[in-house]
Amino acid sequence: MLFNSLDFAIFLPIVFVVYWFLNNKRLRIQNMLIVVASYVFYGWWDWRFLSLIVFSTITDYTIGLLLRSEENQLRRKIFLSASVLVNLGLLGFFKYYNFFLDNFIAAFSFFDQEIQGNSLNIILPVGISFYTFQTMSYTIDVYHRKLEPTKDLIAFSAFVSFFPQLVAGPIERATHLLPQFYRKRTFDYSNAVDGMRQILWGLFKKLVIADNCAGFANHIFTNSADLNGSTLVLGVLFFSFQIYGDFSGYSDIAIGTSRLFGFNLNQNFAFPYFSRDVAEFWRRWHVSLSSWFRDYLYIPLGGSRGSRWMKVRNTFIVFIVSGFWHGANWTFIIWGALHAIYFLPLVLTNSHRNNTEVVAKGNFFPHINEFFSMVLTFCLIGFAWIFFRAENITQALEYITGIFSQSLFNMPIIIERFDFVIITFFLIIFIFIEWMGRHKKFPLEKVDLDCLPLLRWSFYISIFTISLLLSGSEQDFIYFQF
Amino acid sequence: MTKFITRLFLFMVLFVLINISYLTMVINFDWNFSKRIEALNLNFPKYDILVLGNSLAMDGIDTEYLTDCGFPSYNLALGGASLKTNIIQLSEYLSMYEYKPKIVLLGLGSYLNDFDSEEINPIVDFTMMKKKTYSLEDIPIFKFKWLFKEQLKKIVSKPHRDAYIKSGQLRFSKSVPDNTSISKGKIFPIGQYRSSQSLKAIIDICNSNKIKLIILEMPGFRNTRHEKINPCYVIDEESGNGFIYDFNYYDFGSLFVDDEDWIGNSHLNEKGAIKFTKYILDVLNEPCTIAQLCY
Numbered sequence: 001m002l003f004n005s006l007d008f009a010i011f012l013p014i015v016f017v018v019y020w021f022l023n024n025k026r027l028r029i030q031n032m033l034i035v036v037a038s039y040v041f042y043g044w045w046d047w048r049f050l051s052l053i054v055f056s057t058i059t060d061y062t063i064g065l066l067l068r069s070e071e072n073q074l075r076r077k078i079f080l081s082a083s084v085l086v087n088l089g090l091l092g093f094f095k096y097y098n099f100f101l102d103n104f105i106a107a108f109s110f111f112d113q114e115i116q117g118n119s120l121n122i123i124l125p126v127g128i129s130f131y132t133f134q135t136m137s138y139t140i141d142v143y144h145r146k147l148e149p150t151k152d153l154i155a156f157s158a159f160v161s162f163f164p165q166l167v168a169g170p171i172e173r174a175t176h177l178l179p180q181f182y183r184k185r186t187f188d189y190s191n192a193v194d195g196m197r198q199i200l201w202g203l204f205k206k207l208v209i210a211d212n213c214a215g216f217a218n219h220i221f222t223n224s225a226d227l228n229g230s231t232l233v234l235g236v237l238f239f240s241f242q243i244y245g246d247f248s249g250y251s252d253i254a255i256g257t258s259r260l261f262g263f264n265l266n267q268n269f270a271f272p273y274f275s276r277d278v279a280e281f282w283r284r285w286h287v288s289l290s291s292w293f294r295d296y297l298y299i300p301l302g303g304s305r306g307s308r309w310m311k312v313r314n315t316f317i318v319f320i321v322s323g324f325w326h327g328a329n330w331t332f333i334i335w336g337a338l339h340a341i342y343f344l345p346l347v348l349t350n351s352h353r354n355n356t357e358v359v360a361k362g363n364f365f366p367h368i369n370e371f372f373s374m375v376l377t378f379c380l381i382g383f384a385w386i387f388f389r390a391e392n393i394t395q396a397l398e399y400i401t402g403i404f405s406q407s408l409f410n411m412p413i414i415i416e417r418f419d420f421v422i423i424t425f426f427l428i429i430f431i432f433i434e435w436m437g438r439h440k441k442f443p444l445e446k447v448d449l450d451c452l453p454l455l456r457w458s459f460y461i462s463i464f465t466i467s468l469l470l471s472g473s474e475q476d477f478i479y480f481q482f
Numbered sequence: 483m484t485k486f487i488t489r490l491f492l493f494m495v496l497f498v499l500i501n502i503s504y505l506t507m508v509i510n511f512d513w514n515f516s517k518r519i520e521a522l523n524l525n526f527p528k529y530d531i532l533v534l535g536n537s538l539a540m541d542g543i544d545t546e547y548l549t550d551c552g553f554p555s556y557n558l559a560l561g562g563a564s565l566k567t568n569i570i571q572l573s574e575y576l577s578m579y580e581y582k583p584k585i586v587l588l589g590l591g592s593y594l595n596d597f598d599s600e601e602i603n604p605i606v607d608f609t610m611m612k613k614k615t616y617s618l619e620d621i622p623i624f625k626f627k628w629l630f631k632e633q634l635k636k637i638v639s640k641p642h643r644d645a646y647i648k649s650g651q652l653r654f655s656k657s658v659p660d661n662t663s664i665s666k667g668k669i670f671p672i673g674q675y676r677s678s679q680s681l682k683a684i685i686d687i688c689n690s691n692k693i694k695l696i697i698l699e700m701p702g703f704r705n706t707r708h709e710k711i712n713p714c715y716v717i718d719e720e721s722g723n724g725f726i727y728d729f730n731y732y733d734f735g736s737l738f739v740d741d742e743d744w745i746g747n748s749h750l751n752e753k754g755a756i757k758f759t760k761y762i763l764d765v766l767n768e769p770c771t772i773a774q775l776c777y
Contacts, residue, residue: 009618187486193489461500464497465500468623469504469623469627470631
């Protein structure tokens with residue numbers, strides 16, 4: 001079920017009303033409702049793959065209980081390994097089987113060795129990369145005794161399958177989300193209203209910004225061989241905003257929806273395009289994934305401590321694995337490696353934590369240095385997006401060659417001029433609103449509830465109406481494919 | 483909780499009001515919508531020629547000119563209309579009005595259309611004469627979203643404001659040059675026409691009402707054109723109905739002036755439409771002989 005569908009517009013109010021009606025009953029029934037609602041939400045797409053979620057849930061629940069009663073370190077390691085193997089095994093089969101097979105065949109044929117292999121027609125279950133990482137965080141934390149394993153299977157099932165964030169995150173840590181299922185939730189008006197605002201802003205990002213940018217980005221990337229350099233630059237720009245609007249829009253809707261049910265999810269995007277360096281970008285982009293990799297991969301590897309060589313190794317490992325997490329394609333690996341290259345000078349010079357505060361804090365305009373740092377960082381990130389968006393490495397390289405040609409200085413070729421004017425206008429508005437609210441969790445957070453209600457309501461209605469009337473052609477959420 | 487539900491209810495009320503306002507706006511200001519309503523409320527029409535098709539035909543066939551030349555005509559074509567939509571329109575017209583047309587001109591572009599698309603034009607779907615069950619998908623702000631940009635264009639662009647409907651034809655004076663180039667080696671996709679089930683359904687309707695069906699492959703931008711093989715084809719061999727005339731071959735395209743006759747994306751403006759309609763008159767006056775027909 002898509003957030004931007006009529007199905008969800010009917011589903012959400014029903015679940016909301018029943019959920020709070022059950023508020024005065026037992027917490028366990030309320031959690032049960034979340035599990036049922038989540039399974040309906042997921043099964044709407046393909047009910048067969050619910051079995052994977054159930055399997056993953058039961059596996060990690062059982063391993064959690066085994067870890068609870070086990071003191072022997074070796075056995076604890078075996079239990080943890082079993083959990084990681086099951087989760088990564090599922091992920092590996094559904095997501096990476098064909099990739100590894102094809103690359104093995106290609107590698108052998110390079111040495112004139114013919115091996116046979118049959119690619120499988122595998123459907124990638126939506127959200128598998130997200131919920132497997134979420135359940136793994138549970139067993140890892142239980143193993144490290146950071147979290148008491150749960151005996152409550154319903155609460156644990158609700159934690160794994162919680163519908164707002166099931167298919168595209170944020171990837172919640174068990175230490176943060178699971179305890180929320182043990183506590184009685186009470187309806188908080190201001191929290192719910194703020195949740196609605198966040199949903200509204202997420203819809204605007206997805207429908208107006210991402211879907212309109214997608215029309216141009218798709219056209220330009222598909223016809224890149226026939227277009228001039230300046231148009232290709234526009235293609236990168238549109239894709240940069242498409243992916244940001246798409247994914248952060250989804251996260252906003254997910255977080256806002258959770259707040260309606262009394263849950264608090266972590267911020268997943270913190271205005272990443274206002275970053276002054278790549279390290280800051282990674283503290284602000286898909287925070288739940290980058291912090292997952294930081295805590296469960298980068299730091300266990302040694303992080304930024306140790307020798308220069310260790311820092312280089314760890315940086316490359318974490319970024320390449322992060323790239324590979326996005327998809328079974330070399331383009332994602334190159335994308336990750338490029339970010340490692342961007343990040344490396346910062347970590348080697350120990351300046352990767354230079355920009356931890358919000359840019360231009362307390363000021364309207366950024367300092368000139370900050371401005372140019374933001375522009376440079378955006379350019380670097382945009383350059384890497386070319387690999388992320390391209391079908392293959394050859395197309396990415398041709399795209400880059402196309403940009404750095406003489407035609408870079410020609411006028412861009414715009415087919416749908418009116419649509420171009422509209423999206424440019426809304427991009428300017430969007431960037432302005434995001435800039436004004438960059439110190440908040442989302443720009444419309446805690447809009448003053450007492451002042452000018454008519455103006456505030458007009459603003460909401462305008463955003464809502466614009467989101468419906470000026471949305472681009474319907475596009476799937478990009479991160480569903482991961 | 484009560485306060486929250488009240489606010490949500492208020493929001494819903496506003497949403498309903500917005501929908502009513504939006505529907506009122508598109509009914510009154512959108513060309514397609516107002517044309518559809520006009521077509522459903524014609525006063526004892528006595529048209530000999532009915533034009534069907536999508537926006538290519540809506541813009542590119544000048545029915546007033548045909549009427550002046552002795553062929554009373556009306557352009558029923560609608561932007562974004564599939565053949566399935568045309569079937570509904572034709573059936574409705576024939577059931578509503580006593581006077582049956584003698585000829586149906588169906589303007590299509592094999593380069594733009596999927597002839598067997600299942601989609602029904604939302605305006606026709608919304609205003610269908612036969613009993614329709616309305617659902618949430620018919621909420622105007624969702625269903626007619628695509629018309630909003632057209633209304634915005636009217637606000638910012640004078641040529642859009644100046645465009646008007648005449649005898650069902652949408653007339654644009656604006657011109658957008660054809661900057662495309664010919665891609666050689668294409669041939670007319672007659673198979674696409676012959677295999678279309680929707681086209682067969684239209685022929686059946688025409689046969690049972692003794693209407694001659696003339697299908698026009700509408701002229702398009704240079705990059706859409708193809709080799710001329712035959713001047714005329716017929717689809718239904720049994721009844722001998724469903725004549726296809728190809729007007730999108732390389733040489734025919736030279737009739738049009740790149741900078742003057744187009745309005746973009748292979749659509750003709752009012753100047754181009756008159757030029758093209760003159761050729762349609764040749765077809766009407768001198769229908770292709772059996773010897774010319776290529777089965």
